[in-house]
Amino acid sequence: MRVWFNRSFSSVHTAIELIRQADREGRFTILHTNPNPKSPVARLAHEFQSEPTGLATADYIDWCVAFCREQRVDIFVPGREATAIAGAHARFEAVGTRVQSAASEAALQLIHDKARFYAETDLPAAPVAEFRHFEDAAGFEAAYDGLRRRHAKLCVKPSHSIYGLGFAVLDEERNSAELLMAGAEYHVSLGDFRAGLEKLGTFRSMLLMEFLEGREYSVDCVGDGGRLVTAVVRRKSGQAGAGQRIDQRADILQATAQLCASHGLNGIFNVQFREAGGKPRLLEINPRMSGGIGMACVAGPNLPYISLRGFADGYDGLEITPVRDGIRVAELARAVELA
Structure with missing residues (x-):
């Protein structure tokens, strides 16, 4: 084929x-x-x-x-x-x-529009973070006034983005120079951010959200038109060089299966979660292979092959290697010669 x-x-x-x-x-x-x-x-x-x-x-x-x-x-x-x-x-x-x-055209459009996706998502096992949508400085101030009363730390990100581009935690204490000197990645000064919004006038659709402090989970999956065939849950480490732990949490797998069914997900896709108070919260669905797909496959299932072979011949009878729960994985760069 x-x-x-x-x-x-x-x-x-x-x-x-x-x-x-x-x-x-x-x-x-x-x-x-x-x-x-x-x-x-x-x-x-x-x-x-x-x-x-x-x-x-x-x-x-x-x-x-x-x-x-x-x-x-x-x-x-x-x-x-x-x-x-x-x-x-x-x-x-x-x-x-x-x-x-990975899904129908309508489902993909919804998944890529995070403001609409969050608003329409009903996932009791892993609810989305509380958020507000804004497109100008006045909208930001109204959103900030509402959310800051309930959450100690807030963050912003675009409604449409990949790789976490545009995400930043709002820092209420330090200015941009202080954040730069401190090496604080993915942080922006609240005062500087406000001043910048005033100068921009209107801009692309943005989200203001509660910041989730807990551990992050990345789930690499294979779906069959809404049925979760297999999934590998990677728990990310906050320590550089510590790799990631395979952690097949039942609540995360349950939430992933529900999302797969709700959106008719197919082939390889990825779901991101982050903890708050020990409970997983949904961050996003990536209707594609994640950058960490190789680490997931170290744990057992060859997800790209399972996805292709299942799509070609059907998943019934396809042998799927069990996930080695609890192992630690990492990814190493290697040099190659280009033609």
Whole structure:
């Protein structure tokens, strides 16, 4: 079977490597496209081709459909433009290609809009942090006045973002220079932030939220159209170099299964939680592979291979390695030669 991974996040390298390790029968021929011919993934895939840049979404989908037809792609695992591609499955089916989208187009749009996602989420096992939405300085002040009365520490982040870009804890004591000198990452001076909002006028949609002080958990999952097939829970450490602990907490797995069912999640996805008062609270769903997918797979299940093999043949009867709960894992960088 010919399987295409288009341009995606850096974790696609790990995913393809894990699939090739597990595919002892040689069933899958992996294709990868990227605008950068020096991408390390170009050496790892069975076949590599360049991908166009600068195309509008509709034009890019046209290119993808043509690529699938010309390259006889059986399964397409989209990274770039994954949300729009999820709404075009019929076009790909017409040329003989099945698309493994993480969810429907509507579900992906909801997941990516954190303000709407938080407002609509009902998850008693791991409720979202209390939040307010704002788009101007006056909206921030109203939100701050309401939340600060109930929470000692608040944070901000954009409604639409990846990799935690734009997230910051509001520091009420120090200015920006003091925070810089202290090396306080992901912190912003409340006074400087307020002054900046006044100068901006209006800006992109933002969230003001209670800051959750507890430990963070990252759950790497495989779903089958809303059924949680398997999941690995990684508990992150606050100590540099200490790695992460595999911690298969029943309450976190229960919350993850509920989210999978509620949003019809499919293939590989990731869910982030953080503790408050010893109870998990939902941070977000990432409808894609996480950067830590390799660490999760050290614990047993080869998630990229399970996801692809299950999508190709069905999950019934698929042997899934049990998770080695309690082990500590880490990820090491390695150097490679580029072609």
